[in-house]
Amino acid sequence: MRRYTLSLALVITLLSPLPAETLALGIMHTNDHHGHLMPFRHDGEDGWGGVARRRVAIQRNRADTSYQWLLLDAGDVFQGTPISNLLTGFLDLECMNQMGYDAMALGNHEFDFGYDVLRSRFADVNFRLLCANVIDRERGTSVAQPFAVIRRGAYRIGVIGLTTETLAGETHPKVKESIVAYPAPVVAGLANYLRGTGCDIVIVLSHQGYGRDLALAAAVPELDVIVGGHTHTQLDEPTRVGDVLVTQTNGWGRYLGVLRMIFERDDETQRFRLVAHQNEYQPMSPDLPEDEGLLAFIADYDRRLQEEMGRVVATALRDFSVEEVRLRENELANLVADAMRTQTEADIVLMNGGNFRAPLAAGPVTAGDLYAVLPFDNFMVKVNLTGAKIRECLEYSTNQYGDGGFLQVSGLRLHYRDGVLVSALVGSDPATAVPLDDAATYSVVMTDFLAIGGDGFPLAEDPYGPGFTGLEQRATFSTWASAQRDLNSALDGRVLVEWIDMADPGLAD
Structure with a gap:
């Protein structure tokens, strides 16, 4: 009779649980840009912000390849500076193309130049413009794509766009032609749908304000992250509501939000759960260099406007x-x-x-x-x-x-x-x-x-x-x-x- 023996190390290996599957996800995020393409004065200091400086920060973060990265914006890119207004948001969106954004929620100010102008801008972007809760009354469809599924490696990440429910009272008069739905049921239904179709992570890009984001996180625990805007709220750290992280920066591109997260898959539910996160609100301060190519691209448009804008x-x-x-x-x-x-x-x-x-x-x-x-x-x-x-x-x-x-x-x-x-x-x-x-x-x-x-x-x-x-x-x-x-x-x-x-x-x- 042959005898077989197993080494102690092999026995321990066979009896030990397999290591949990982990997902390292990084989110870079902005909100309430309001046309601030060029640097501006902040807290008494010139040279803050600007998309050329932001692009450098984005590239530096992407160099950390231990994370799967998303670049997201929570709305109100339009409206706020002459160069942005005169070009009705075109230049802002083109700069976002060049920075490599993945998705953006529509804010109330995206409608300021009228719905027809906004719809014409859809063809200008290489990323997803999202809005789940505003319906085009005439067409009977959403004014934009309600959600997107973004693949990062083997993983599927669902991103839902949400606009303030008070939109009709906060922007262009003709927006009353649209119907705004109450957000929580819309988001809950979409979150469950995305989970059911195999999304590993579900994110909401919300332009409804920090207080409402906290309420949404409590009402829809199926979410993982809410990236917010509208109230220009500067947080020291993301707020955790149950298992949902809620984050926002204070706007104008003064800071780039950078949220690094580690998720582990739960063997019983098969859902990824947040086990650790690290957050930064990286200042776009004057000591950060600017991307020369993007700066030159904007400057070319800026020169064309200076003669009119400089008229006394x-x-x-x-x-x-x-x-x-x-x-x-x-x-x-x-x-x-x-x-x-x-x-x-x-x-x-x-x-x-x-x-x-x-x-x-x-x-x-x-x-x-x-x-x-x-x-x-x-x-x-x-x-x-x-x-x-x-x-x-x-x-x-x-x-x-x-x-x-x-x-x-x-x-x-x-x-x-x-x-x-x-x-x-x-x-x-x-x-x-x-x-x-x-x-x-x-x-x-x-x-x-x-x-x-x-x-x-x-x-x-x-x-x-x-x-x-x-x-x-x-x-x-x-x-x-x-x-x-x-x-x-x-x-x-x-x-x-x-x-x-x-x-x-x-x-x-």
């Missing part, structure tokens, strides 16, 4: 800030609102604080400066509203204190105390202003964005009906400013905000 329109006699334009009366908003009232001969002008996006420095004011201050291509609408409807809008403005819907005005004098409208007078001169008459009718000028109920305002005017003026807000202000030559404004008490028995919520941390 007027002279600012003082610095104008937008720092508290969403909290109280603001000199720059006064200047613009008064100009609109003069140009349209209206009784009253209402403008949302979120309309004003950049300060204006003392000295020559160029066309490029006006693009930065008023980047949105909105038209002015002149409608007749009752005093009661105007009062309703003014009272709603208190709910928007600290947010983009806080109203700046011309032709009114308002007094708010502890978040309540105490008085509303019609007129600019406090000596002759009279109480707002609920039964009277007034001519009111506002942007088409506000007229359709943007920022949730209780309005539903037809922006292209009888009240359409054909006056684009930036061009209208430019015409007025050119005639004035010297620009000056001061606080005159037209919007008095007091917090007496309550703490000022605008001062909260």
Whole structure:
């Protein structure tokens, strides 16, 4: 009889469990780029950001071949600088092509130039534009591909795009032609579908804001990662909700998010589980070199725009800030609102604080400066509203204190105390202003964005009906400013905000 013996080492090997299958996945991510192709000033220092600097950082991270890499963006690539706006996002997307992005969620500002312009941009990209929860009403289909399955080696990674559910109130008026679905059920269904079709990892590219991303992570545990945007939230570390990581950078390309993760496959469920992660928000600071090829590519377009953007329109006699334009009366908003009232001969002008996006420095004011201050291509609408409807809008403005819907005005004098409208007078001169008459009718000028109920305002005017003026807000202000030559404004008490028995919520941390 033959005897067979096994070495102790072989016995231990046979009895030991096999090592778990691991997946090393790296995600580089951005959000809320807002047209910042070129370096800009940040925290008092010039030379931050810019896509040429970002490309160098991306290439350095990709050199770490121990990870499978994805490059993702969570939306709002469009809108924010003259070069981006004048080319309606084309140059931003082309730079993303050259950086090698894999996918991008549509943000609300991707719709700012109109749905037709956005659809025309789909042909310009080599990566996936994703949006699962906005439906084209006319066609009955999603406005973009809802999800993509990206292969990395032997692994399948599902990426879902999600846009803010308040889209219709935050962008181009004609976007109301689209239907926005509540996101959580949409995402849950797609996540289960992707798992069922063999995806190893499921990621959401979300442009709905940090708070909603946390709620989504809790509601849909089938997810692995949520890469967010919209609220420009700068985190110290990704937030973990159960097994879901939620991350976001603060926008403009100031930082490149870099998330390295190790997943192990669970023998029982066969699902990969996160076992370790390392995170960086890499600063795109001036000491990081720029990619010369991409810099030259952008500079060629930039040179073509400089002549028009450098055209001097007027002279600012003082610095104008937008720092508290969403909290109280603001000199720059006064200047613009008064100009609109003069140009349209209206009784009253209402403008949302979120309309004003950049300060204006003392000295020559160029066309490029006006693009930065008023980047949105909105038209002015002149409608007749009752005093009661105007009062309703003014009272709603208190709910928007600290947010983009806080109203700046011309032709009114308002007094708010502890978040309540105490008085509303019609007129600019406090000596002759009279109480707002609920039964009277007034001519009111506002942007088409506000007229359709943007920022949730209780309005539903037809922006292209009888009240359409054909006056684009930036061009209208430019015409007025050119005639004035010297620009000056001061606080005159037209919007008095007091917090007496309550703490000022605008001062909260």
